[in-house]
Amino acid sequence: MKYQQKKDAVVLLEDGSVFFGKTPNANSSEVQTSFGEICFNTGMTGYQEIFTDPSYFGQIMVTTNAHIGNYGTNADESESNSPKISGLVCKNFSMFPSRVNMDKSLVDFLTESNLLVVSDVDTRALVEHIRENGAMNAVISTETNNIEGLHAQLAKQPSMKGLGLANQVSTKEIYDLFNETDQTKVAVLDLGVKQNILRNLKKRNCSLKVFPFDTSYEELMSWKPDALFISNGPGDPEPLTNAIQIAKKAIEEDFPLFGICLGQQIISLALGIPTEKMHHGHRGINHPVLNLQTGKGEITSQNHGFVVEKSAAESSDLIEITHKHLNDDSIAGFKVKGKPCFCVQYHPEAGPGPNDATYLFDQFIDMIQKK
Numbered sequence: 001m002k003y004q005q006k007k008d009a010v011v012l013l014e015d016g017s018v019f020f021g022k023t024p025n026a027n028s029s030e031v032q033t034s035f036g037e038i039c040f041n042t043g044m045t046g047y048q049e050i051f052t053d054p055s056y057f058g059q060i061m062v063t064t065n066a067h068i069g070n071y072g073t074n075a076d077e078s079e080s081n082s083p084k085i086s087g088l089v090c091k092n093f094s095m096f097p098s099r100v101n102m103d104k105s106l107v108d109f110l111t112e113s114n115l116l117v118v119s120d121v122d123t124r125a126l127v128e129h130i131r132e133n134g135a136m137n138a139v140i141s142t143e144t145n146n147i148e149g150l151h152a153q154l155a156k157q158p159s160m161k162g163l164g165l166a167n168q169v170s171t172k173e174i175y176d177l178f179n180e181t182d183q184t185k186v187a188v189l190d191l192g193v194k195q196n197i198l199r200n201l202k203k204r205n206c207s208l209k210v211f212p213f214d215t216s217y218e219e220l221m222s223w224k225p226d227a228l229f230i231s232n233g234p235g236d237p238e239p240l241t242n243a244i245q246i247a248k249k250a251i252e253e254d255f256p257l258f259g260i261c262l263g264q265q266i267i268s269l270a271l272g273i274p275t276e277k278m279h280h281g282h283r284g285i286n287h288p289v290l291n292l293q294t295g296k297g298e299i300t301s302q303n304h305g306f307v308v309e310k311s312a313a314e315s316s317d318l319i320e321i322t323h324k325h326l327n328d329d330s331i332a333g334f335k336v337k338g339k340p341c342f343c344v345q346y347h348p349e350a351g352p353g354p355n356d357a358t359y360l361f362d363q364f365i366d367m368i369q370k371k
């Protein structure tokens with residue numbers, strides 16, 4: 001058998017808390033260790049989309065759904081070319097997946113990318129701990145007898161606050177996604193873009209050119225796009241000065257601009273409205289949002305650990321807040337007054353998650369056509 005016996009493993013948090021589990025995929029003769037910021041996702045399904053979402057780069061994912069891996073993986077369902085999390089912590093990890101259209105087991109999918117899985121963890125206690133004590137760095141390891149040594153190494157890891165990570169996940173080369181029937185040229189600034197965003201734009205007859213995170217505004221414009229899109233992505237938005245400059249120029253020049261998640265944070269910083277680190281973030285597929293323009297609720301997919309500073313957003317006369325998160329009243333979306341520019345903190349593309357908010361892509365196309 002390819003994977004023999006489960007080996008003991010540990011989840012150690014920055015505050016010294018220790019949770020024990022087993023790993024189904026560590027090489028039995030080697031020690032394996034991985035660092036990252038610990039976070040949890042409450043989605044009951046969609047683990048492959050979550051693990052391959054580039055916004056999770058640098059994070060160890062705890063899944064609250066008790067069964068992970070039971071429907072395997074399928075190459076068509078990835079949000080990028082490989083898993084992007086730093087490691088997985090779960091309760092029950094299935095070694096015997098079953099689904100008609102799966103092409104690989106989750107254990108193979110993750111092991112091929114050298115990703116450590118720690119299962120059999122009391123994830124309810126772990127999640128409660130993160131909820132109460134906030135986001136922090138953690139290490140997962142098969143080195144269960146060296147807690148002190150691991151803790152010393154963990155103390156040297158950088159904090160997620162202040163960390164720019166788009167350079168780790170953005171495309172290295174410019175690439176095109178064209179359709180015969182394409183009508184609208186959209187330049188995508190790739191800070192870690194999810195495939196489902198590109199699919200949603202293509203579905204609406206957009207010709208896309210995807211640019212690396214450090215492309216200049218002038219180079220983006222030299223393609224003569226009709227609009228600009230700033231993507232989701234990992235890390236703190238604040239160090240992404242080039243992206244912030246691009247948003248600033250687009251807004252100044254009345255150039256159509258749409259941003260999702262990290263994209264919203266970048267647009268906010270471009271307007272001088274600061275962002276801040278949240279206590280433990282929003283990550284799941286049933287986050288309720290109120291659309292303040294229609295008065296309707298939307299159930300949304302979310303994945304963010306930073307947020308636009310609420311008091312600064314509310315007192316800014318540059319923006320109109322269009323969406324609010326119904327759990328904590330945080331800023332879920334805004335538009336820039338008098339400019340063809342809007343953004344949301346959540347994921348209208350879903351992947352995974354509900355499709356309540358896909359109208360935002362239509363709104364983007366309408367905005368471009370009006371312009």
Ligand SMILES: NC(=O)CC[C@H](N)C(=O)O
Binds near residue numbers: 232235237261307
């Ligand atoms: N999904 C995203 O774009 C996340 C944005 C940012 N990295 C955050 O955690 O808030």
